[in-house]
Amino acid sequence: MQLPDIQNLIPEEKIPIEKVGIKNLRYPIKVFDREKGMQATVGEFNLYVDLPSHFKGTHMSRFIEVLNEFKEEIHIKNIREILKKLKKRLNAKSAHLEVYFPYFLEKKAPVTGIPSLMEYQAFMLATLQNMKLDLLLGVKVPVMTLCPCSKSVSKYSAHNQRGIVTIAVRSSGFIWLEELIEIAEEAASSPVYPLLKRLDEKYVTEKAYENPKFVEDVVRSAAVKLLERKEISWFTVEAENMESIHGHNAYACLHYPF
Numbered sequence: 001m002q003l004p005d006i007q008n009l010i011p012e013e014k015i016p017i018e019k020v021g022i023k024n025l026r027y028p029i030k031v032f033d034r035e036k037g038m039q040a041t042v043g044e045f046n047l048y049v050d051l052p053s054h055f056k057g058t059h060m061s062r063f064i065e066v067l068n069e070f071k072e073e074i075h076i077k078n079i080r081e082i083l084k085k086l087k088k089r090l091n092a093k094s095a096h097l098e099v100y101f102p103y104f105l106e107k108k109a110p111v112t113g114i115p116s117l118m119e120y121q122a123f124m125l126a127t128l129q130n131m132k133l134d135l136l137l138g139v140k141v142p143v144m145t146l147c148p149c150s151k152s153v154s155k156y157s158a159h160n161q162r163g164i165v166t167i168a169v170r171s172s173g174f175i176w177l178e179e180l181i182e183i184a185e186e187a188a189s190s191p192v193y194p195l196l197k198r199l200d201e202k203y204v205t206e207k208a209y210e211n212p213k214f215v216e217d218v219v220r221s222a223a224v225k226l227l228e229r230k231e232i233s234w235f236t237v238e239a240e241n242m243e244s245i246h247g248h249n250a251y252a253c254l255h256y257p258f
Contacts, residue, residue, distance in 0.1 A: 016050065019096060020048060020050075021046070021096070022060055025045040026044050026045075027042070027043055028040065028041075028042055029041060029042070029074040029075065029101060032075065035106075039104065041104075043074070043101040044099065044101065045097065046097075046098040047097055048096040049090045049094065049095050049096070059089075059090065065089070066086050066089055067082070076137070079126045080126075080128060082097060093129065093130075095128050096128075097125075097126045097127075098123070098124070098125050099124050100121065101122055102119050103119070104118065104119055105118050107194060109195055109197060110200055112199055112200055117194060120141055120177070120181055122138065122177055123136075123139070124136065125138070134170070137169055137177070138169070139177055139180045139181055140166045141167070141180075141181050143163050143165050143184060143187075143188030143189070143191060143192055144160055144162055144163070144190040145160060145189045145208070146160040146208040146211070146213065147159050147161075148217075158212065160208055160244065161241045162192060163188065163239055165188065165219075165238070166238040167180045167222060167226070167235065167236070168236050170232070171233065175232070183222050186225065187221035187222040189208040189211045189212060190207050214250075214252075215240070215251060218237075218239040219237045219252045219254050223254055223256065234255075236254070236256075238251070238253045
């Protein structure tokens with residue numbers, strides 16, 4: 001039976017739309033892992049295309065059909081092909097893909113060396129327009145900071161807090177997620193660990209005390225390391241502390257080019 005294709009009808013308001021598509025689709029993906037080669041995880045996808053003024057709507061099912069063609073072979077090196085197929089299947093000039101996913105690394109406690117898995121939240125944001133691919137790679141990294149002001153004015157101690165450093169980059173070469181994670185952790189007072197024994201806690205506490213950082217210090221320190229990477233043409237760094245003695249969070253952000 002032939003059913004009407006309502007999406008292809010001419011709309012009453014002939015106005016083009018920049019992005020139409022689907023959001024919050026969970027799908028298995030593979031991510032390049034520096035130690036193991038590949039890591040299987042689950043991505044949460046947002047997929048869009050542009051919609052010309054003469055189409056009433058887009059065909060939502062086609063977004064999922066394109067992902068199904070790639071199955072579990074979805075990774076950074078074939079994002080261009082996914083976007084090309086989206087453009088072709090949906091008769092679009094531009095296609096957009098956003099994927100957010102947990103990324104796990106085995107992390108050893110600093111003194112005892114006990115290994116455990118640490119979770120980071122990573123993301124890839126990509127747009128293909130006029131055959132030009134724009135790709136951002138990013139990660140959110142939990143860290144610990146110790147307040148320089150508190151240390152300078154307190155007789156006995158200094159307050160510390162857990163924070164999140166977010167780094168996103170555009171690059172002409174391949175960048176490991178691990179590299180961005182290391183830059184974020186080194187910019188803070190101390191990394192955060194999934195498992196610590198007493199000797200490890202002593203080490204982390206004392207290391208942070210000797211390395212106080214404001215959120216401003218964190219984003220600047222990360223920026224210095226990112227500027228050393230000539231293949232990185234653009235980046236943004238954010239630091240947000242869940243303050244331990246305030247009712248608000250502390251925040252800093254910078255973009256390059258400045």
